[in-house]
Amino acid sequence: MIYRILVTLISYIMLIGITVSFAAEHFVPVTSYRTGPYGISGAPAANGYVDYLKMINARDGGVGGVKLDWEECETAYKPDRFVECYERLKNKGVAGATVFQPLGTGLTYSVIDRVADDKIPLITMGYGRTDASDGSIFPWVFPLLVNYWSLSTAKIKYIGNLAGGMDKLKGLKIANVYHDSAYGKETGPVLEKQAELYGFDLKGFPVAHPGLDQKATWLNVRRYKPDYVILRGWGVMNQTALKEAARARIPAENIVGVSWSCSELDTVPAGKAAVGYTCSSMYNPGSHYKVFKDILKYVHEAGNGTGPIEEVGNQQLYKTGVLMGIMTVEAINKATEKYGNKPMSGEQVRWGIENLDLTSERLEKMGIKDFIPNVKISCADHEGGAPVKFQRWNGTSFEPASDWVTTDQNIVRPMIEASSSAYAAEKGITPRCN
Amino acid sequence: MFYREAGQFKTSYEADQSILPIFQDRIAMYIMLMFAFIVFPFIANDYWLGSILIPFLVLSLAALGLNVLTGYAGQISLGSAAFMAVGAFAAFNLHVRIPEIPFLVVFLWGGLCSAAVGMIFGLPSLRIKGFYLAVATLAAQFFIEWLFTHFDWFTNYSTSGVITAPPMHIFGFAIDNPLSKYFVVLTIVVLCAFGIRNLARSEIGRAWMAVRDMDIAAEAIGINLMKTKLLAFGVSSFLCGLAGALWAYAVLGTVEPQAFDIIRSFEILFMIIIGGLGSVSGAFLGAGFIVLLPILLNNLGSLVTGGAISTETIAHIEYMIFGAFIVFFLIVEPNGLARLWQIGKEKLRLWPFPY
Numbered sequence: 128m129i130y131r132i133l134v135t136l137i138s139y140i141m142l143i144g145i146t147v148s149f150a151a152e153h154f155v156p157v158t159s160y161r162t163g164p165y166g167i168s169g170a171p172a173a174n175g176y177v178d179y180l181k182m183i184n185a186r187d188g189g190v191g192g193v194k195l196d197w198e199e200c201e202t203a204y205k206p207d208r209f210v211e212c213y214e215r216l217k218n219k220g221v222a223g224a225t226v227f228q229p230l231g232t233g234l235t236y237s238v239i240d241r242v243a244d245d246k247i248p249l250i251t252m253g254y255g256r257t258d259a260s261d262g263s264i265f266p267w268v269f270p271l272l273v274n275y276w277s278l279s280t281a282k283i284k285y286i287g288n289l290a291g292g293m294d295k296l297k298g299l300k301i302a303n304v305y306h307d308s309a310y311g312k313e314t315g316p317v318l319e320k321q322a323e324l325y326g327f328d329l330k331g332f333p334v335a336h337p338g339l340d341q342k343a344t345w346l347n348v349r350r351y352k353p354d355y356v357i358l359r360g361w362g363v364m365n366q367t368a369l370k371e372a373a374r375a376r377i378p379a380e381n382i383v384g385v386s387w388s389c390s391e392l393d394t395v396p397a398g399k400a401a402v403g404y405t406c407s408s409m410y411n412p413g414s415h416y417k418v419f420k421d422i423l424k425y426v427h428e429a430g431n432g433t434g435p436i437e438e439v440g441n442q443q444l445y446k447t448g449v450l451m452g453i454m455t456v457e458a459i460n461k462a463t464e465k466y467g468n469k470p471m472s473g474e475q476v477r478w479g480i481e482n483l484d485l486t487s488e489r490l491e492k493m494g495i496k497d498f499i500p501n502v503k504i505s506c507a508d509h510e511g512g513a514p515v516k517f518q519r520w521n522g523t524s525f526e527p528a529s530d531w532v533t534t535d536q537n538i539v540r541p542m543i544e545a546s547s548s549a550y551a552a553e554k555g556i557t558p559r560c561n
Numbered sequence: 562m563f564y565r566e567a568g569q570f571k572t573s574y575e576a577d578q579s580i581l582p583i584f585q586d587r588i589a590m591y592i593m594l595m596f597a598f599i600v601f602p603f604i605a606n607d608y609w610l611g612s613i614l615i616p617f618l619v620l621s622l623a624a625l626g627l628n629v630l631t632g633y634a635g636q637i638s639l640g641s642a643a644f645m646a647v648g649a650f651a652a653f654n655l656h657v658r659i660p661e662i663p664f665l666v667v668f669l670w671g672g673l674c675s676a677a678v679g680m681i682f683g684l685p686s687l688r689i690k691g692f693y694l695a696v697a698t699l700a701a702q703f704f705i706e707w708l709f710t711h712f713d714w715f716t717n718y719s720t721s722g723v724i725t726a727p728p729m730h731i732f733g734f735a736i737d738n739p740l741s742k743y744f745v746v747l748t749i750v751v752l753c754a755f756g757i758r759n760l761a762r763s764e765i766g767r768a769w770m771a772v773r774d775m776d777i778a779a780e781a782i783g784i785n786l787m788k789t790k791l792l793a794f795g796v797s798s799f800l801c802g803l804a805g806a807l808w809a810y811a812v813l814g815t816v817e818p819q820a821f822d823i824i825r826s827f828e829i830l831f832m833i834i835i836g837g838l839g840s841v842s843g844a845f846l847g848a849g850f851i852v853l854l855p856i857l858l859n860n861l862g863s864l865v866t867g868g869a870i871s872t873e874t875i876a877h878i879e880y881m882i883f884g885a886f887i888v889f890f891l892i893v894e895p896n897g898l899a900r901l902w903q904i905g906k907e908k909l910r911l912w913p914f915p916y
Binding site: 166244307 | 607608611612613616710723725727737812813814815817819820856859860863871872873875876877880
């Protein structure tokens with residue numbers, strides 16, 4: 128008797144579980160990491176992503192009249208857990224998962240070979256596999272806005288501006304303090320190429336993971352007496368680097384960080400040592416954009432906020448999460464233009480991303496004018512060649528330190544094509560897009 | 562009542578020396594193997610095969626390797642993930658440089674390289690024991706991780722340092738979907754498990770157990786300590802290297818040193834501690850506990866609550882329940898799950914009688 132009740136109860140619960148996930152909605156998998164060593168970075172990003180999706184549902188009724196559905200899966204920044212989340216979520220929803228955004232380079236690599244077979248696109252804005260910017264070899268991977276190498280060229284341009292002109296770079300000494308991992312070493316070749324091109328002296332200073340012990344590194348940097356220092360860290364390495372740099376009496380104004388060393392989580396713990404520190408960002412600083420007002424109005428005021436309300440518009444990684452949401456929604460929206468107003472599948476969203484053209488009118492309509500630059504993706508260019516903004520920490524918030532700095536595709540594109548054609552030769556892939 | 566061996570007479574020496582002398586054990590093993598080889602591929606989907614069963618099998622192979630070293634030979638090692646990394650990178654390098662070599666040979670080569678490295682890092686075991694040896698093997702863990710990050714030759718000078726594993730071909734079949742990978746991994750793991758089971762009750766295995774129990778006495782009765790200990794390191798690292806190559810090719814699809822960090826070493830050590838030191842089934846039980854239980858809790862968490870509780874809270878609850886289970890099992894049976902299973906079988910022999 129009790130057994131029968133138990134069985135009925137369990138089958139009802141499972142039935143509810145199954146029916147809930149099959150409503151006619153676009154399914155967005157949110158593979159977040161709220162625990163683990165990078166949980167403090169991943170949690171605001173996931174909050175931003177989900178808040179933006181909620182806002183689109185509340186304000187616009189979804190995309191093309193079809194609501195968005197999402198499910199979070201905890202990866203703890205581990206590739207094997209990410210693969211498990213990917214396999215679990217890829218077929219959920221009426222049409223399958225629309226797009227995955229791993230927010231981690233190691234995580235990207237672990238699924239990069241599966242997405243072509245599973246027909247689900249991967250958006251890796253600002254990180255991931257750099258040579259996937261060549262869409263003719265990597266049809267399913269999109270390092271949107273900017274990849275690691277393009278960012279590096281923008282940084283050298285910015286440093287050139289600080290020095291008074293690109294010709295003034297000749298003879299300068301630039302130190303590259305990087306996280307000793309695949310992520311950190313990725314910009315080595317492109318920096319060396321620029322050092323050759325512009326005539327500056329470059330020296331690399333690797334910092335062992337996780338980067339808590341940097342005294343020796345910064346003493347060496349001090350001995351090198353650089354004019355500028357590039358900081359390429361992630362996680363706890365960033366704040367330690369800023370503190371040690373101050374102790375080694377290297378002024379924060381001379382340190383230029385990458386986008387992943389550019390959040391309040393890095394500057395606030397470093398305190399006074401971070402004042403004057405400049406770093407790059409894929410979007411404009413500030414919280415006055417319409418999109419954040421909308422999120423506050425439609426999501427947080429309705430009591431539906433994902434994370435703490437203080438984050439909205441004020442936390443860099445939250446804004447990165449919102450940017451992830453923007454890219455997903457714009458891709459789905461573009462796909463509905465061709466395929467109609469119904470739940471989009473991964474294959475259709477891939478077309479959407481590849482034909483993405485974010486004009487100023489579209490940005491204004493979505494409330495993100497001036498927040499992100501105009502982006503145009505094409506078959507061969509999966510990056511979009513977007514410019515980069517630099518922002519400076521003034522002790523309480525980030526303020527703009529430059530105008531939009533374009534990346535130098537004359538340096539980057541040939542290197543990308545060399546690398547991707549080597550990959551194509553290895554795997555026997557014929558380039559598409561001609 | 563069902564498990565008694567009354568009436569089972571052996572009529573040849575071979576029958577007497579079989580791995581599973583009791584008829585019921587043999588039946589159970591046949592059923593299990595039939596389930597694994599025939600039933601599972603039909604009922605399991607890609608998610609089950611690719612994300613649950615294959616990682617479980619590969620990590621149980623690594624746990625088997627560490628069980629040989631720590632459970633049978635008594636040498637504590639914290640470098641098992643490093644030996645996995647050596648296996649993965651050796652296999653990758655051989656395949657990339659000489660693509661014509663068949664994949665089984667490539668995996669064997671991965672295992673052999675790992676065995677050689679394991680024997681080198683096992684040399685301190687001739688002088689030190691216990692915690693001190695654990696620290697020496699910890700050095701292996703950090704050194705090998707550093708080696709593969711710093712010398713681009715190992716990653717074939719790839720620009721990003723993370724290499725995608727090339728697709729596998731065995732006997733002309735392309736091994737690119739979870740089902741074929743599952744069969745390859747299952748075959749290798751079953752063969753290794755039977756091999757180690759046999760090795761453990763052979764002369765070498767008994768020498769290992771003698772060294773574990775009291776190495777001075779073992780030396781006194783004529784066991785060559787150097788050969789025995791180094792062989793233990795070699796066999797263990799071979800299995801770990803094989804597991805590492807399979808982890809890179811069949812599970813992740815990428816070959817990177819971060820997948821074989823110290824957390825992985827600890828994970829494998831915990832698997833054999835919970836599963837049971839010094840038994841083949843202990844490796845599988847421990848791997849099942851550590852690999853499958855978190856996934857089960859995670860899935861249960863999201864299924865039952867349907868998104869009402871945040872994934873962060875579910876992940877934290879998962880850690881708490883997992884930790885509570887570990888403490889519970891170690892209190893109830895410090896010798897591990899394999900011992901619990903053995904006690905269960907002993908009680909089954911008497912069932913339904915209490916004694």
